[in-house]
Amino acid sequence: MNLQSKKNKKELNPNVSVDCVIFGFDLDQLYVLLIDSGSTEAFSQARMAVPGDLIFDTENLDEAAIRVLRELTSIENIYLEQIGAFGDPNRIGKKDSDREWLEAIRAQPEARVITVAYYSLVRMPNFNPKASSFAKSAGWAPVKEVFDLAFDHYDILQAGLEQLRRKIKIQPIGFNLLPEKFTLSQLHKLYECILDKELDKRNFRRKILNLNILTNLDEKQIGVPHKPSQLFEFNEENYKKLSKEGFDNFGF
Amino acid sequence: MNLQSKKNKKELNPNVSVDCVIFGFDLDQLYVLLIDSGSTEAFSQARMAVPGDLIFDTENLDEAAIRVLRELTSIENIYLEQIGAFGDPNRIGKKDSDREWLEAIRAQPEARVITVAYYSLVRMPNFNPKASSFAKSAGWAPVKEVFDLAFDHYDILQAGLEQLRRKIKIQPIGFNLLPEKFTLSQLHKLYECILDKELDKRNFRRKILNLNILTNLDEKQIGVPHKPSQLFEFNEENYKKLSKEGFDNFGF
DNA sequence: GCAAAAGTGTTAACTGTACACCCATGA
DNA sequence: TCATGGGTGTACAGTTAACACTTTTGC
Known part of the structure; x- marks a missing residue:
């Protein structure tokens, strides 16, 4: 879920989103890019999420993920791989802060949304968050220090990590x-x-x-x-x- | 897509389906379970598909896949694993026969549908197609003889096969x-x-x-x-x- | 000259691979 | 007695795993 205004949400498919686990490395530890809902609740990891958005009916899933990445990083040619689909009926909106966030960003905050998760590997120094859409809201967190996230994003992060571990053993994606x-x-x-x-x-x-x-x-x-x-x-x-x-x- | 009547499609989410690649083995070769649209076109593999259906908003993705499997096989406790999501905007409805089929089974045949694919391993002799919903329309095809399917189901079958091959090397799921x-x-x-x-x-x-x-x-x-x-x-x-x-x- | 990380080889254990013959049964 | 698939062991090659010391630089 990114922080675009509600206005142009009509064109978005209300039932399908993509979420991107974006990994970075600073030569010392592994990081994941998180956005902050800036909710009224006390600051906590439950307020943070991996970036994502509903898809447009005109784009395929990879394109939607690339769009989300581009909005955040303004980098093209990013390594990107699908993790899989997450679709528990209550995967979003379990916590109060989840619901508050959904109401802020979604035209239909009550809609059933299944998400297709991706993970992505980027060169951290090339990462250039766009202040306009993500000012103060996007930043890197050490993967080892993340214990909770909004929605089902902690599960998605863990699935992304597992897939990265599996993959790096058989392909030089690092x-x-x-x-x-x-x-x-x-x-x-x-x-x-x-x-x-x-x-x-x-x-x-x-x-x-x-x-x-x-x-x-x-x-x-x-x-x-x-x-x-x-x-x-x-x-x-x-x-x-x-x-x-x-x-x-x-x-x- | 199964062959239920249109009536109760209102409850189904119009944008998300599951499709199941069901593998069987007769001690001689590997089979996949296909259903036939029974379309007016000449018989061909393009008329066949792997079973699937739109999901209900009350069930998660695994449950939807289990429901599809149960309707077809009346077996519980089936080995089931997600392959991933397929979501090209034109993944269904490329061919005339695809569109004919969609019109027969979908309340909104023009809707954008992304599908979450699963593969499943069953004991062929235990397989008991329910005559009511699948009479003459479901049957086993040797995987080696399948070269084309409706929608994007040939791609889904290949992805299922690849995942099965990868998995069987590291887990005794056979x-x-x-x-x-x-x-x-x-x-x-x-x-x-x-x-x-x-x-x-x-x-x-x-x-x-x-x-x-x-x-x-x-x-x-x-x-x-x-x-x-x-x-x-x-x-x-x-x-x-x-x-x-x-x-x-x-x-x- | 000292601290810090770079760079380098050998051995033993294990794992994978190739390969050929005798055995038990039904017809 | 023959045809069919069941069942078995060994040797060689390749791979992995464990392990310690010297080198080059900045301070």
Whole structure:
């Protein structure tokens, strides 16, 4: 649910929404982008939600998710994957703050709404919240510190996390969370954050390098108070070749 | 879309349906349950669809899928898993026969409908189509012989197949397609059919037995013109233990 | 020279894969 | 006695997992 005015809600399908779990990474921990209803209730996580909106009858589900992402981040070409549909009759409007929010943003706040959830991976520094529609209302929260959200969004977040964990083991999608140039240690840390467990440094490096999907840029970090690291970039060509041959497992 | 009369469609949500890809196995090949619109067009696969229906606003998505399954099979406790949501604006009504069908079954045949797809595994011999609502209209088709379906149901079938293939490698859900007592050869054949490739007999047996989720019933086949096989059953208790410890891979 | 992270190889255990013959039954 | 599918073990190759020290930089 975004915070557009009620006016043009007539064109929106009252029964179907999309919600986007947008993940970011600051080289230290995993974040999720949340919006705040700014409700009259005391500040709490129950006032926060992942961004989403009702769909237009003229767009498909992916397009609706892309629209929501664009409104928030003004980034195109974002990695996006469907999590699935959530449709409990009482999934929204269980709590008082949910109902207050719905009344503020929905032409038909009582309507039955099923939502199609997506997750998305973005480079946090490129993230540029549009002050107009989301001033003071959008921000990053460390995934580990989120314990509750509005509506059924906590369940959606957990489902997104699980799918990300499953997927990152068999496809190198993590690059979408890193800067274009990154070090193996940063990639290593990213995998540890997503999978929430330690991975052996030497084994990690060997496996990821053996996939031949990284290009060593022969550049070094500068200004770091320790041995500077080599910088790498993701090699999409080699990855496409690899995908066609098919590979099953990074083995983490 | 099932073939109920239009009468009680008012209670149905006009924008959201569920569709069920129901798989069966006859110890020789994999089947999918299709219904026939009985349209005036020449008989073709484009007239067939997987069963589905609009949802009621009082039920959740799983319940809607279970309702569709119950109407068709009168079996409870069916293995059921969500595939995902399909929502192209023109996903239904592309072909003339699609539109004819929609007009026959929908109170609002022009409505935008997104569908939540499920797949389900059933024991074919237990399948008992209800003559009342599906007389002559429901039947099993070998998955390998399906090349086209009404609406976007061919895409949904393929997505269901892919998910089944992914899932059967990491969870022993195949038992839902076999009789309660089965032989290792039958299980072996099932895996080969689903994955569409040959699997080494000795390696298959070793792996599946090492999971300790089968109970040898100390019973033999009777009346077979060859060495009779041991019969096994699925051991749910051991499986639950195993699931909790977590296992990643059957390794096929 | 010290703190901090980068970078590097080897071994042992395990897992997957390939492969061929004898067995029990009904006809 | 023959045809049919059931049932079994081993050896090799590849993969994973565990583990510790040296290097380069900024301060």
